[in-house]
Amino acid sequence: MSANKPLPDGPDWTFDLLEDYHQAIAEVAKLYRLDTYPNQIEVITAEQMMDAYSSVGMPIGYNHWSYGKKFIQTEQTYKRGQMGLAYEIVINSSPCIAYLMEENTLPMQALVMAHACYGHNSFFKNNYLFKTWTDASSIIDYLVFAKNYISECEARYGVDEVEEVLDSCHALMNYGVDRYKRPSPISMEEEKSRQQARTEYLQSQINELWRTIPTKQKDETLKSVKFPASPEENILYFIEKNAPLLETWQREIIRIVRKISQYFYPQKQTQVMNEGWATFWHYTIMNHLYDHGQITEKVLLEVLHSHTSVVMQPEYNSPYYSGINPYALGFAMMRDIRRICEHPTPEDCRWFPDIAGKDWLETLHFAMHNFKDESFIAQYLSPQVIRDFKLFTLHDDDKKPYLEIDAIHDEQGYQDIRSALSAQYNLSNIEPNIQVYNVALRGDRSLTLRYVPHQGIPLADSLDEVLKHLHRLWGFEVVLEQVNPSGKVEILGRCPPAP
Amino acid sequence: MAHFIDRRLNGKNKSAVNRQRFLRRYKKQIKEAVSDAVNQRSIQDLEASENISIPQRDINEPFFHQGQGGDRQRVLPGNDQFTKGDKVERPPQGQGSGSGDGDASDSGEGQDEFQFNISKDEYLDILFDDLELPNLQETDVDQLIEYKTSRAGFTNDGVPSNINIVRSLQSSLARRIAMGASKRSRLRELTTRLEEARNDPHCPQQDIVALEQEVEELKKMLAAIPFIDTFDLKFNNFVKTPVPSTQAVMFCLMDVSGSMDQATKDMAKRFFLLLYLFLTRSYEKIEVVFIRHHTQAKEVDEHEFFYSQETGGTIVSSALQLTKEIIEERYPPSQWNIYAAQASDGDNWADDSPKCRQLLDKHLLPAVRHYSYIEITSRAHQTLWHEYAELSQQYANFAIRHVKHAEEILPTFRDLFAKKVA
Numbered sequence: 001m002s003a004n005k006p007l008p009d010g011p012d013w014t015f016d017l018l019e020d021y022h023q024a025i026a027e028v029a030k031l032y033r034l035d036t037y038p039n040q041i042e043v044i045t046a047e048q049m050m051d052a053y054s055s056v057g058m059p060i061g062y063n064h065w066s067y068g069k070k071f072i073q074t075e076q077t078y079k080r081g082q083m084g085l086a087y088e089i090v091i092n093s094s095p096c097i098a099y100l101m102e103e104n105t106l107p108m109q110a111l112v113m114a115h116a117c118y119g120h121n122s123f124f125k126n127n128y129l130f131k132t133w134t135d136a137s138s139i140i141d142y143l144v145f146a147k148n149y150i151s152e153c154e155a156r157y158g159v160d161e162v163e164e165v166l167d168s169c170h171a172l173m174n175y176g177v178d179r180y181k182r183p184s185p186i187s188m189e190e191e192k193s194r195q196q197a198r199t200e201y202l203q204s205q206i207n208e209l210w211r212t213i214p215t216k217q218k219d220e221t222l223k224s225v226k227f228p229a230s231p232e233e234n235i236l237y238f239i240e241k242n243a244p245l246l247e248t249w250q251r252e253i254i255r256i257v258r259k260i261s262q263y264f265y266p267q268k269q270t271q272v273m274n275e276g277w278a279t280f281w282h283y284t285i286m287n288h289l290y291d292h293g294q295i296t297e298k299v300l301l302e303v304l305h306s307h308t309s310v311v312m313q314p315e316y317n318s319p320y321y322s323g324i325n326p327y328a329l330g331f332a333m334m335r336d337i338r339r340i341c342e343h344p345t346p347e348d349c350r351w352f353p354d355i356a357g358k359d360w361l362e363t364l365h366f367a368m369h370n371f372k373d374e375s376f377i378a379q380y381l382s383p384q385v386i387r388d389f390k391l392f393t394l395h396d397d398d399k400k401p402y403l404e405i406d407a408i409h410d411e412q413g414y415q416d417i418r419s420a421l422s423a424q425y426n427l428s429n430i431e432p433n434i435q436v437y438n439v440a441l442r443g444d445r446s447l448t449l450r451y452v453p454h455q456g457i458p459l460a461d462s463l464d465e466v467l468k469h470l471h472r473l474w475g476f477e478v479v480l481e482q483v484n485p486s487g488k489v490e491i492l493g494r495c496p497p498a499p
Numbered sequence: 500m501a502h503f504i505d506r507r508l509n510g511k512n513k514s515a516v517n518r519q520r521f522l523r524r525y526k527k528q529i530k531e532a533v534s535d536a537v538n539q540r541s542i543q544d545l546e547a548s549e550n551i552s553i554p555q556r557d558i559n560e561p562f563f564h565q566g567q568g569g570d571r572q573r574v575l576p577g578n579d580q581f582t583k584g585d586k587v588e589r590p591p592q593g594q595g596s597g598s599g600d601g602d603a604s605d606s607g608e609g610q611d612e613f614q615f616n617i618s619k620d621e622y623l624d625i626l627f628d629d630l631e632l633p634n635l636q637e638t639d640v641d642q643l644i645e646y647k648t649s650r651a652g653f654t655n656d657g658v659p660s661n662i663n664i665v666r667s668l669q670s671s672l673a674r675r676i677a678m679g680a681s682k683r684s685r686l687r688e689l690t691t692r693l694e695e696a697r698n699d700p701h702c703p704q705q706d707i708v709a710l711e712q713e714v715e716e717l718k719k720m721l722a723a724i725p726f727i728d729t730f731d732l733k734f735n736n737f738v739k740t741p742v743p744s745t746q747a748v749m750f751c752l753m754d755v756s757g758s759m760d761q762a763t764k765d766m767a768k769r770f771f772l773l774l775y776l777f778l779t780r781s782y783e784k785i786e787v788v789f790i791r792h793h794t795q796a797k798e799v800d801e802h803e804f805f806y807s808q809e810t811g812g813t814i815v816s817s818a819l820q821l822t823k824e825i826i827e828e829r830y831p832p833s834q835w836n837i838y839a840a841q842a843s844d845g846d847n848w849a850d851d852s853p854k855c856r857q858l859l860d861k862h863l864l865p866a867v868r869h870y871s872y873i874e875i876t877s878r879a880h881q882t883l884w885h886e887y888a889e890l891s892q893q894y895a896n897f898a899i900r901h902v903k904h905a906e907e908i909l910p911t912f913r914d915l916f917a918k919k920v921a
Contacts, residue, residue, distance in 0.1 A: 015503055022501050039501035048506060051513045066560055068521030071514045072615045095502070102507055117501065163524070171561050315577025324576060392578040396589075398568040405585040408578050421574040432563050457569030465561035 009298045010106025021110045024294050028285045029118040032361060036121040037136060038095040041113065049101050050074045052089045059091055060143040062150040064166050090116040092124040094136035107302040114285040119278025126369050129266035139263060141188030146256045153249050165250050168469035169236065169257035174431055176236030176258035177265045199248050231435040238436045244445060245475035269372045269427055276330015277368055283307055313389060336385050337364055347383060373425035381418045393420045429454050446477035451492060453482065464493050471495040522621065528553040533625050534909050552612040627777050630916040646739040657734030666733035674731055678724050686717045747782040748830045749775060750839040752818045756793040757810040758846050763875045767842035768805055769908045770873055774840050777916065782836065788825060792818035813846045815883060819858040826866055837867040844876045845884055852882040856890055864894050871915055872899040
């Protein structure tokens, strides 16, 4: 291998050169046992990239004004030079679709292929969340089905009608997710036939014939029945199944939005890991290629140049600071795991007795397979990384007039920082906990939701607007209550507003 | 292993539908922004693309999220000065050292306006939404003079240059088959009989000779069928179809007497410009004739029209007379769609006004598609307005409006060309 001449170093790329690079990268990836879906690499223009951006990375999206808005926003920030476009977008599907922008130079394309086609791709295929919650082989089919179904609805019921339902669904999109139950993947044909079956079933429900069957008898009426029996966290699911006035097609649209939301749910929970993993691999693969004389110094330097800007972490008081950079943190942690395995210090042996000195590749694969951001940080954030990042925790209690530093990067602080950072990636701390609590079955059919604040953090003002959307879907009064730590329940809002 | 696909060739504007949905949804706000722009921005920019800004709150997509306050712990990088237990003053709201889990753009220095650019076409679409050119359908079909030549199948006669070779040879072939069919089958029959006769030793010689003769004759007749006949010739057929005339001429008439100041002229210019833009949407080619007048009328170029200052009295009929002459000379109404717009502050010699009315009534109004008169003044109407008002009762294509302020121009314009509900 090393006797071979290195690959040409661009800067211009051709499809033949991409193939050559891809070949080389694939061989290295195999060496490191990166198990991936087949790759489908698509070269696109900047405009198409913005398209992909605005449809939140769905390769096929139904039409909705909000995507138009996002496109305009992206286009503007891009044109003003406030934002560079990402070099790549990768889609969790099988084959795994990766977009390369045509403006990239050859070394950049190589970097992107290593990053997306082997880093992200293997993550999608092997991380437990993705394995449990998404089905890569059916997602494209499902998106096609969704697009067609929605445009059919638009033709049949009018663009405005459909838009209203979609608006409302989007407002509740974060609450269309099953956090614990496991859906089973189905193909497009199955999806279609099921959808038909659902339609027919619902039609049969309104058949006049059924009305002659006697209704249930007495005694139940006396008890005050609570429905649902236990609170339901998946609000969209609850509405799809139980909203009294919705038509079949509206239920189907809710279902579509909910499914798509569910598909993206694992990505939200694995940002740091996913990006860290992909960044670690483009770094490792490109260095490996260089070490074996397959790429020139020129290519490596260009790759490192953009690599370093990707993993830059500005300090808390820098004007560029906007939270912790998932690329930086993820990459640092992945490298640190390798370091702990290869060159453990006494400190590492104390903190990580089970991985210090073990096979690094094995350890890293295990970490990638079995964790999400929250648990990954709780498990693997080492004192070394905390020191490198100079992490500290800031306690902001609105009852006190000052902010307090709880822990810094020292011996007493490591554990606190680790749990605080882990909690920061716990979605249930970030997304307000709102669940369907009750429906007044015997009364006015009003729907009651309950918000349980996390550490006294109130709900933002947007709640009134969201309640309007919820009311549109439910069709009857909607009430949002807040349960205070004392157990007292207060009403946050209702739609339509109380007279 | 890996597929490479070149998607660059795929259609552009994949999200055009989404963009249209967006514009459609915010039509009301965008319309307001556009008409504000028309009224306030400088005239030169009218035709360019337009920056639109609509309030951010209108386009927010609401969702449940955490608000400010509560008891939070954040992890931040880059500790440079703190030790455990340090107390820091709370920074003022909005500028926060937030760790990005909030809604900084909603509460902080986020944009209040959502700004974006719409193209010239989208801009004009919105500007002239719901407007139409009046009287367009009624007259345009019977007055057309322009023709367009188009193919219309095939015909049996024509000039040699229009011969359609394929069709001609097709019919030649058909004719040859048809004319020779019976002879060829007879020929086949005779040939077999001749063959039999030759093989039959008992067959008399003269029978064979007779058969041979007949075969010869048939062959000659077959050869005599002409390869191509005038009868076969097919010609491409062309017909002329009348098409609605796509050219228009627009007359801008303006009073430049001393009483018209620059502000009034600006308002007039806005009106002319709107009309011009509106016409460009219906016609491919538009000529503009500028006529200004005080006591005498003169055809001038655009710059002189808007910017040169004259003094003196006002005789409106001079401009109308000149318009009439120019129409007669250069723009026959049978070939041109004629539009005219007149702007004035209403001053005129009292005894000239009836003359104006007469000119319009007899010559101009029958010839033009539409004639609009706007009077830009804050004073009482004078004789010209009264004469015109009477006339506008009689003619559907004559409209007069009174404008006082610049911001009334667009509403007036919209009012003039509003779609009439049938």
